[in-house]
Amino acid sequence: MSALFNLKSLLLVILLLVCTSAYVHALMPAILDRNKDGVLGVFWKCARIGERLSxxxxLCCIFMAVNMFIGN
Incomplete structure (x- = not known):
């Protein structure tokens, strides 16, 4: 089943996208800062969400990890 049709998997993909974007922005901020518009602007926005709501x-990462561990 695709991650788009399974809510649990979709939330996991979004969470990983936000965490990865925030990590990349912490390492190399120039890459994401010059791409604030367009399709690549999604990664900049995800990095902002990850930084401001860290x-x-x-807590969401811990919850998803426990949920994956208990669910399987």
Whole structure:
């Protein structure tokens, strides 16, 4: 089943996208800062979400990890 049709998998993909974008922006901010518009602007926006909501994002990561561990 595709991640688009499974809510749990879709949330996991979005969470990983936000966390990865924030990590890349912390390492190399120039790459994401010059691409604020267009299709690549999605990664810049995800990086902003990951930076500003980092305590909540870490709680979501822990929740998803526990949920994946218990669910399987």
């Amino acid at each position: 305590p909540y994002m870490s």
